[in-house]
Amino acid sequence: MFKENLEKEVSEFLKQCTGCGKCMKACPLPESDQMLIRSLNYATYKKSLPTAKTIEFAQKCIQCGACNIECPANCHREKMMLWLKTRLSNSLPKGYKNALKYKGSRLSFFQKIGRYFALKKLEPVAGELKKHVDKKDFKETPLLFYLGDSIYSPSLAQHKLIAIAEYMNKDFEILAGYKYSNGIQHYYAGLLDEADKMHDVLYDAVLKVNPATVVTITGEDYEAMKHLQKHWGLNFILKTATEWLLDNVNKLNLxxxxxxxxxxxxxxxxxxxxxxxxxxxxxxxxxxxxxxxxxxxxxxxxxxxxxxxxxxxxxxxxxxxxxxxxxxxxxxxxxxxxxxxxxxxxxxxxxxxxxxxxxxxxLEEEIKEEQAKEAEQIREEDMEE
Incomplete structure (x- = not known):
C-alpha cells in the first residue's frame, strides 16, 4: 500500500519539478550543496543504479521535510528521496539495519531471541508499565495511549503521562512494545513492505480497542497512526500528548x-x-x-x-x-x-x-498526594478484610 501510493505521488512530483534547486538550498545536510536536481530526479525514476555520490546523499537524508516548504511547484522532495531509498533498500548502512532488526512482530527465531535479551536490559525503564508490553488482549475503551517502543524511553515521560491520566481518573488502554513499533523508521529507510506489515499489526490492535481518541508521544508514532487513519480507514481522533494535555488543562492545577x-x-x-x-x-x-x-x-x-x-x-x-x-x-x-x-x-x-x-x-505534589491517599485507602481495606 505504501509503495503503490508513493509511486503515484512521486511520478506527479517529477513531472512538476522545475529543477530550480530551492529544495537543496533548504536542506540542512552539508552534502546538499554538491547535489544537482537533475541527478536526483534521474536517479529517482531511472532503473539504472545511481552514482555513488547520489546513493550517499540518499542514505544521509533525514526526511526532515525542510525541502518541501521551499518548493515553488509544491513538490515533495522528501517523498522523492524516499522513493529513491526504496531502490537502495538492499544497501542500507549496517548501523541502520541494526537499529531496525528487533522492531515489529514478524521476526525470525534468532531475531526474537536477540530482542528478548536486548529488552531484558530495558525492563527497569518500563517499570510498572511492563504489563502492557507486547500484550495481545485489549479492552474496548474511548482513550488509547500509543507508546510503541517509547515505553523504554529513559525520559520516563511515558510514566508521567499515564500518571496524569490516572490522576484525572481517565479510562484508557495502552499499546506498547517493540511488537507494536511504529514502522516509520522502516518507511524512511525505504523498507515500505516491512512498514506495511508492521502497520497491519497496529491496525489489528487498535481495532480491538476501538478508541475514540488515540494519543501519541513521538512524531513517528503520530505518523503511524495517521497512516492507519488515511490508508486503513480507522476512525478515531488523533492527538499528540501536548494536544491531549491542552484539552484537559483546565482540569489541571498547574x-x-x-x-x-x-x-x-x-x-x-x-x-x-x-x-x-x-x-x-x-x-x-x-x-x-x-x-x-x-x-x-x-x-x-x-x-x-x-x-x-x-x-x-x-x-x-x-x-x-x-x-x-x-x-x-x-x-x-x-x-x-x-x-x-x-x-x-x-x-x-x-x-x-x-x-x-x-x-x-x-502537578507532581498533587499527584503524589492522590497516590498516597489511594495507597492508604487500600491498606485500610486490607486491614478490614
Missing amino acids: KGEKQKVTFHDSCILGRKENKKALPRELLDKVCTIVDIPQDKGLCLCCGFLRGEHEPDSLQRMQTKKLEQVKTKNMSVECINCWNKLAPAAEQKNIKLTDVISLVYSA
Whole structure:
C-alpha cells in the first residue's frame, strides 16, 4: 500500500519539478550543496543504479521535510528521496539495519531471541508499565495511549503521562512494545513492505480497542497512526500528548516557578504537521520559552534517522544546535527527540526535559498526594478484610 501510493505521488512530483534547486538550498545536510536536481530526479525514476555520490546523499537524508516548504511547484522532495531509498533498500548502512532488526512482530527465531535479551536490559525503564508490553488482549475503551517502543524511553515521560491520566481518573488502554513499533523508521529507510506489515499489526490492535481518541508521544508514532487513519480507514481522533494535555488543562492545577526553557521543535510535529504553536501554548503555562534560531545549519531535526549509521555526523549536527541554547534548561515535544538529544545535552550541561515532564512537575505534589491517599485507602481495606 505504501509503495503503490508513493509511486503515484512521486511520478506527479517529477513531472512538476522545475529543477530550480530551492529544495537543496533548504536542506540542512552539508552534502546538499554538491547535489544537482537533475541527478536526483534521474536517479529517482531511472532503473539504472545511481552514482555513488547520489546513493550517499540518499542514505544521509533525514526526511526532515525542510525541502518541501521551499518548493515553488509544491513538490515533495522528501517523498522523492524516499522513493529513491526504496531502490537502495538492499544497501542500507549496517548501523541502520541494526537499529531496525528487533522492531515489529514478524521476526525470525534468532531475531526474537536477540530482542528478548536486548529488552531484558530495558525492563527497569518500563517499570510498572511492563504489563502492557507486547500484550495481545485489549479492552474496548474511548482513550488509547500509543507508546510503541517509547515505553523504554529513559525520559520516563511515558510514566508521567499515564500518571496524569490516572490522576484525572481517565479510562484508557495502552499499546506498547517493540511488537507494536511504529514502522516509520522502516518507511524512511525505504523498507515500505516491512512498514506495511508492521502497520497491519497496529491496525489489528487498535481495532480491538476501538478508541475514540488515540494519543501519541513521538512524531513517528503520530505518523503511524495517521497512516492507519488515511490508508486503513480507522476512525478515531488523533492527538499528540501536548494536544491531549491542552484539552484537559483546565482540569489541571498547574503550579511552580516559570523557569526559562529553550524549546526544540520536532521535524514531524513542528514542520510537517504544523503544530508548532501547541507546545508553546501549553509550555507558556509552566515556563518561559526561548526559541532556537532556525537556520540552514540547525534545521528542526534532532538527527533521529542520521544517528543510526553516522554517529560522528549526528554529534556535529547536535553540537551546532546546542551551541545556540542559552538557557540551563531545554525541552522537546517528541520523545524520540529527547532520546537522541539527551547524551549531547548532558555533555553541554544542559538539563533536557520534555513537555509532558514539565506539566507533570507542575502537578507532581498533587499527584503524589492522590497516590498516597489511594495507597492508604487500600491498606485500610486490607486491614478490614
